[in-house]
Amino acid sequence: MTGSAPAVPDALRSPASRTAQRRAVVGLVIALSVAGFLTVAVATGSHMLDGFDTAITDFTRGWADPLGWPVDVTLVIGRVTAPFWSGLVVAVLVIVLFGYRYRAAAALLAMSGIAGGIVSATVKQMMARTRPPGAEQFQQDLDKSFPSGHAMEGIYLYVATGLVLIQLGRTHERRWIEVVGWILVIIGPCIGLTRVVLGVHWPSDVIAGWAFGSAVLLTSALILWWPLARGWTARDVAPNPTAPT
Numbered sequence: 001m002t003g004s005a006p007a008v009p010d011a012l013r014s015p016a017s018r019t020a021q022r023r024a025v026v027g028l029v030i031a032l033s034v035a036g037f038l039t040v041a042v043a044t045g046s047h048m049l050d051g052f053d054t055a056i057t058d059f060t061r062g063w064a065d066p067l068g069w070p071v072d073v074t075l076v077i078g079r080v081t082a083p084f085w086s087g088l089v090v091a092v093l094v095i096v097l098f099g100y101r102y103r104a105a106a107a108l109l110a111m112s113g114i115a116g117g118i119v120s121a122t123v124k125q126m127m128a129r130t131r132p133p134g135a136e137q138f139q140q141d142l143d144k145s146f147p148s149g150h151a152m153e154g155i156y157l158y159v160a161t162g163l164v165l166i167q168l169g170r171t172h173e174r175r176w177i178e179v180v181g182w183i184l185v186i187i188g189p190c191i192g193l194t195r196v197v198l199g200v201h202w203p204s205d206v207i208a209g210w211a212f213g214s215a216v217l218l219t220s221a222l223i224l225w226w227p228l229a230r231g232w233t234a235r236d237v238a239p240n241p242t243a244p245t
Contacts, residue, residue: 116156151192151209158188
């Protein structure tokens with residue numbers, strides 16, 4: 001046993017770690033509550049969302065369509081951030097993290113990505129919500145509006161990756177890695193907004209996507225909480241000589 005070994009369990013039991021874990025639990029409860037409320041509202045054919053969805057959609061169409069370029073820009077963003085390409089990039093990052101022995105971080109991205117894709121496809125198939133009028137210009141699957149898959153992946157892929165990079169940058173004191181992480185954390189939720197500008201999702205689809213994506217990410221983080229904390233702490237205490245510098 002080395003002299004630094006006791007530092008790992010102490011860090012895992014630290015007030016900061018316990019506070020962060022409690023916040024994750026609270027966030028999960030809120031995300032599940034929002035996702036559940038919206039799912040029930042859509043599944044039961046409730047009209048409580050009609051006014052909200054219609055008002056924001058009409059407002060967005062009122063300025064985006066006449067200008068033209070916002071629709072073109074969001075169309076490109078939608079293609080670039082498509083689940084296939086985003087998932088492929090994250091898969092490469094998972095392999096890199098695993099290679100550098102950040103196995104818990106790699107597991108977080110893998111678990112969040114796989115679970116997010118399954119939840120998105122399953123709920124879309126079950127709900128079969130019709131997309132907004134005009135969505136047929138850009139989408140073929142007009143009955144898979146709820147939830148927004150792009151909004152979901154913005155959380156369970158982009159935000160998840162950003163958080164991992166932020167921690168990695170801090171651990172190795174590499175400011176640029178941390179900055180890239182923060183950029184991804186900011187971009188993630190914005191991806192959902194572009195789907196409303198493009199006109200392929202109702203606003204409630206996007207909110208549901210954020211909620212489902214957050215639930216997936218937080219659940220994955222809580223399942224892997226101790227391996228994640230132990231992995232980062234171990235490098236703070238005794239850095240791996242083969243880790244990136």
